[in-house]
Amino acid sequence: MKFLKLLALTSVFGFSAAAANAATLDDVKAKGFVQCGVSQGLIGFSNPDDKNNWTGLDVDFCKAVAAAVLGDATKVKYSPLSAKERFTALQSGAIDVLSRNSTWTMSRDTSLGLSFVGVTYYDGQGFMVPTKLGIKSAKELNGASVCTQTGTTTELNLADYFKANKMEYKIVAFEKNEEVLKAYQEGRCDVFTTDQSGLYAEVLKFANPADHMVLPEIISKEPLGPVVRQGDAQWFNIVKWTYYATLNAEELGVTSANVDDMKKSANPEIQRLLSVAVKNPDGTDADNDFGKGLGLGPDWAYNIVKQVGNYSEIFDRNLAQLKIARGKNALWSAGGLQYAPPIR
Amino acid sequence: MTVNTPHSKSVPPPAPAGGVSWFYDPKIRGYASQIIVVALLLWGLYVIIGNTQANLTKLNQNFGFGFLTQAAGFDLSTSLIEYSSTSTYGRAIFAGLLNTILVAVLGIIFATIIGFLVGVMRLSKNRVVAGAATLYIELIRNVPLLLQIFMWYALVLKPLPGVKDAHSLFGIVFLSKKGIVMPHPNFGPGAWAGLLFLVAALVGTWLFRRRARKLQDETGKITPVWLISIPIIILSPFIGLALAGWPLAFDYPELKGFNFSGGMTMVPEMAALLIALIVYSATFIAETVRSGIQAVSHGQSEASSALGLSRGRALRLVIIPQAMRVIIPPLASQYLNLTKNSSLAIAVGFPDLMYAGGTVNNQSGKAIEVVFILMVVYLSLSLFTAAFMNWFNSRMKMVER
Numbered sequence: 001m002k003f004l005k006l007l008a009l010t011s012v013f014g015f016s017a018a019a020a021n022a023a024t025l026d027d028v029k030a031k032g033f034v035q036c037g038v039s040q041g042l043i044g045f046s047n048p049d050d051k052n053n054w055t056g057l058d059v060d061f062c063k064a065v066a067a068a069v070l071g072d073a074t075k076v077k078y079s080p081l082s083a084k085e086r087f088t089a090l091q092s093g094a095i096d097v098l099s100r101n102s103t104w105t106m107s108r109d110t111s112l113g114l115s116f117v118g119v120t121y122y123d124g125q126g127f128m129v130p131t132k133l134g135i136k137s138a139k140e141l142n143g144a145s146v147c148t149q150t151g152t153t154t155e156l157n158l159a160d161y162f163k164a165n166k167m168e169y170k171i172v173a174f175e176k177n178e179e180v181l182k183a184y185q186e187g188r189c190d191v192f193t194t195d196q197s198g199l200y201a202e203v204l205k206f207a208n209p210a211d212h213m214v215l216p217e218i219i220s221k222e223p224l225g226p227v228v229r230q231g232d233a234q235w236f237n238i239v240k241w242t243y244y245a246t247l248n249a250e251e252l253g254v255t256s257a258n259v260d261d262m263k264k265s266a267n268p269e270i271q272r273l274l275s276v277a278v279k280n281p282d283g284t285d286a287d288n289d290f291g292k293g294l295g296l297g298p299d300w301a302y303n304i305v306k307q308v309g310n311y312s313e314i315f316d317r318n319l320a321q322l323k324i325a326r327g328k329n330a331l332w333s334a335g336g337l338q339y340a341p342p343i344r
Numbered sequence: 345m346t347v348n349t350p351h352s353k354s355v356p357p358p359a360p361a362g363g364v365s366w367f368y369d370p371k372i373r374g375y376a377s378q379i380i381v382v383a384l385l386l387w388g389l390y391v392i393i394g395n396t397q398a399n400l401t402k403l404n405q406n407f408g409f410g411f412l413t414q415a416a417g418f419d420l421s422t423s424l425i426e427y428s429s430t431s432t433y434g435r436a437i438f439a440g441l442l443n444t445i446l447v448a449v450l451g452i453i454f455a456t457i458i459g460f461l462v463g464v465m466r467l468s469k470n471r472v473v474a475g476a477a478t479l480y481i482e483l484i485r486n487v488p489l490l491l492q493i494f495m496w497y498a499l500v501l502k503p504l505p506g507v508k509d510a511h512s513l514f515g516i517v518f519l520s521k522k523g524i525v526m527p528h529p530n531f532g533p534g535a536w537a538g539l540l541f542l543v544a545a546l547v548g549t550w551l552f553r554r555r556a557r558k559l560q561d562e563t564g565k566i567t568p569v570w571l572i573s574i575p576i577i578i579l580s581p582f583i584g585l586a587l588a589g590w591p592l593a594f595d596y597p598e599l600k601g602f603n604f605s606g607g608m609t610m611v612p613e614m615a616a617l618l619i620a621l622i623v624y625s626a627t628f629i630a631e632t633v634r635s636g637i638q639a640v641s642h643g644q645s646e647a648s649s650a651l652g653l654s655r656g657r658a659l660r661l662v663i664i665p666q667a668m669r670v671i672i673p674p675l676a677s678q679y680l681n682l683t684k685n686s687s688l689a690i691a692v693g694f695p696d697l698m699y700a701g702g703t704v705n706n707q708s709g710k711a712i713e714v715v716f717i718l719m720v721v722y723l724s725l726s727l728f729t730a731a732f733m734n735w736f737n738s739r740m741k742m743v744e745r
C-alpha cells in the first residue's frame with residue numbers, strides 16, 4: 001500500500017510534464033486554491049481540529065500565500081504528509097508549497113530539486129525523558145533506546161550526537177508520528193527526540209505532561225521553513241516575499257487591526273509594503289506597486305496582513321499555547337534572527 | 345456462396361469474385377492490431393521516459409545509482425550484518441533485504457506448520473477440534489493484516505515489563521519491552537566438528553531411512569526411523585563440539601544501564617510482525633491444505649483403512665502425498681503473499697526492505713532510483729520463490745506414477 005503510494009507519486013514524474021512545466025502561479029490561479037503540504041498533526045504548527053479546520057504557524061503561512069495570490073486566505077487545501085512523503089509530494093507536483101516544519105539542509109537544497117524559501121522558525125533538536133528516570137543531561141543517555149520518526153533530520157542528528165559523544169544507543173523509529181508517541185509512552189524506548197518545538201507540542205498530547213521533561217541540550221540547528229520546487233523562479237519569489245511581508249509588517253508596526261489606517265501612513269516603507277500610490281509634485285499618482293514584480297495584484301501584502309497578520313501575530317496566535325518564547329525568532333532589531341530584506 | 349467454417353482452414357476457400365478486401369483479412373487484422381499495440385506501448389514508454397527526463401532536468405536532478413555509495417547517516421534498529429550510520433545507502437538497503445528474507449523464511453516455515461495442522465484439524469471428526477479450526481480461520485482471514493500487526497504489537501508490548509524488571513529464564517534469556525535477549529554463540533576454531541557431525545547424522549538418517557523402507561518392502565516390518573534419528577540429529581553437533589574440546593563460548597546478555605548489552609536481541613517489532621504474518625498466512629494455508637485433502641477421492645481413505653492403516657498413517661502415507669499435487673501451486677502463491685505482506689513491517693518500524701528503501705529515498709531524494717531498486721528486488725524475490733516452488737512441485741509430481 002505504502003509502496004503503491006510511493007509508486008503513484010513517482011510515476012507522476014513521468015506523466016505530469018504539463019503540470020510541472022506550467023508556471024505554478026497560473027496553475028494556482030486556475031485552480032482557485034493553494035495546495036499546501038502540512039504535517040499530520042503537530043500542535044502550534046499544523047494541526048486539524050475535529051471539524052478538519054487547520055491551525056498553526058505552518059498553516060498560517062499557507063493562508064498567507066493564498067491571501068497574496070488569490071486575495072482570500074481561506075482558499076487553501078491541505079495535504080497532511082508524513083516526514084517521509086513530503087518531498088516526493090512536492091517534487092511530483094501534488095502540492096504547490098510544502099509548509100511542514102521542514103529543516104533546511106544542504107542536501108535537501110542540492111539533491112531534491114527543491115528550494116527552501118526562508119526560515120519561518122529557528123529550531124534545534126532536543127530530547128525528552130520521563131521525569132522518573134532522574135536524568136539531568138543528554139550525556140547520561142549512553143545505551144538508551146531512542147524513539148523518533150524516520151525520514152527526518154532527527155534520525156541523522158541522533159546518530160551524529162551519540163557518535164560524537166562516544167555513546168551507544170538503540171534506535172526505535174516509525175514512519176508515523178502517532179506510533180512514535182505511542183511507543184515512547186508505552187515504555188518501548190527511554191527517550192523521545194525531535195525538534196524542540198515538537199517536544200513542547202507533543203507533550204501536550206500526553207496523559208500526564210508533568211511526568212516528562214525536556215533535557216537542556218540542543219544538539220542541532222533546525223531552521224524550519226517553506227519549500228517549493230526548483231525551476232519556477234516566480235513562484236519561489238512569491239512564497240519568499242510572502243514570508244518577508246509578514247516580517248516587514250511586524251517591523252513597521254503594521255498589524256491586521258491597523259492595516260487599513262496604515263494605508264494613510266506617510267512612511268514610505270509602509271507605502272511600498274501596502275502599494276499605496278504616492279503623489280508626484282505635479283499632482284499625478286506615482287506607482288508604488290511592488291506586487292507587479294511578483295505577478296500579483298497591488299494588494300498582495302495588504303491581504304496577507306489583513307487576513308492572516310504579521311509575523312508576531314502569527315507567532316503569538318499559534319505558539320503562545322506551547323509557552324515558547326520568541327527567542328531566536330525575535331526580529332533582528334530585538335536581538336533575534338528574523339530579518340527581512342527591504343521592499344524597494 | 346460457400347459457407348466458410350472455421351474447420352476448413354487447410355483448404356482456403358476460393359476467393360469470391362473481386363476478392364475479400366484486405367481490410368477484412370483476419371491475418372492482416374491480427375498483425376495490424378499487434379503492431380498498433382506494440383507501437384502504442386513503445387510510444388507510451390518513450391513519453392514516460394522523455395517526460396521523466398525533462399522533469400528531472402527541470403528540478404536539476406539526474407538519474408543514477410551513484411548515491412548508493414554515500415554514507416547513509418541513519419541507524420537501523422536491527423540488522424543481520426554489521427551496519428551503522430556510517431555505512432552506505434547501498435548497505436542500508438541490503439540490510440533491509442536480509443531482514444525481509446529473515447522474516448519471510450521464518451514466516452513461511454511456521455505458517456506452513458500451523459497451516460497444515462489447522463487444515464487437517466478442520467477435517468477432524470471431532471466437532472470441537474474442527475469447530476475451533478473453523479473459527480480461527482474465519483476470524484483471522486477476514487480482518488485486515490495491517491490491523492492485526494498493530495494489534496500484535498500492542499499485545500506484545502503492553503504486558504511486558506521494562507528492562508529493570510525483565511522476565512528472566514534461567515538468568516540467561518530476558519524478556520522485556522525492549523525485546524527478547526538471548527546468549528549469542530561464539531564459535532572458536534574447531535567448531536566445524538559440530539557441523540561435520542550434524543551433516544554426518546543427516547546423511548546417516550537418510551541411509552537409515554532407505555534401509556528401513558527396503559526392510560518394510562521386504563518383510564512389512566516398520567522401523568521407527570524418526571524416533572531413533574531425531575535425538576541423534578539433535579545430539580550430534582554437541583558430540584562433535586565436545587570431541588573438539590568445546591570451542592564454543594556464549595556471550596551472555598547483561599543489564600547495563602538502559603539496556604542489556606551482549607547477547608542477541610529480537611526486537612518486539614519483529615516479533616509482532618512475525619506473529620501477525622504467521623497467524624494470518626496460516627489460515628490461507630490451512631484452507632489450501634483442506635481443499636487439497638478433500639480433492640483426494642474418498643475411495644483412497646477407504647482403501648487405506650481396508651489395508652489396516654491407522655487414520656494418521658493413512659493421512660501421512662496415502663492422502664497427503666496425493667493432496668500435495670493440489671496443494672503446492674496455491675501454497676506457492678501463499679508464500680509469495682507472505683513475502684509481499686512482510687512489507688507492512690514499516691507500520692511497526694521493523695527495518696525491512698521497504699523501510700530501508702523508504703528511508704534511503706527520503707534522505708537521498710532519489711525516489712525513482714529507489715522505487716526501481718525495490719521493484720527489481722521484490723520481483724526477484726517473488727520469481728525466486730516461484731521458481732523454487734515450481735521445482736518442488738515437479739519433484740512431487742515425479743513421485744506420482
Ligand SMILES: N[C@@H](CCC(=O)N[C@@H](CS)C(=O)NCC(=O)O)C(=O)O
Pocket residue numbers: 039040041042081082083101102103149151152153154176177194195198199222224
Ligand atoms: N525538522 C525535521 C523533523 C520534522 C518532523 O517530521 N517532526 C515530526 C516530529 S515533531 C513531526 O512533525 N511529526 C508530525 C507528523 O508527522 O505529522 C525535518 O525536517 O526532518
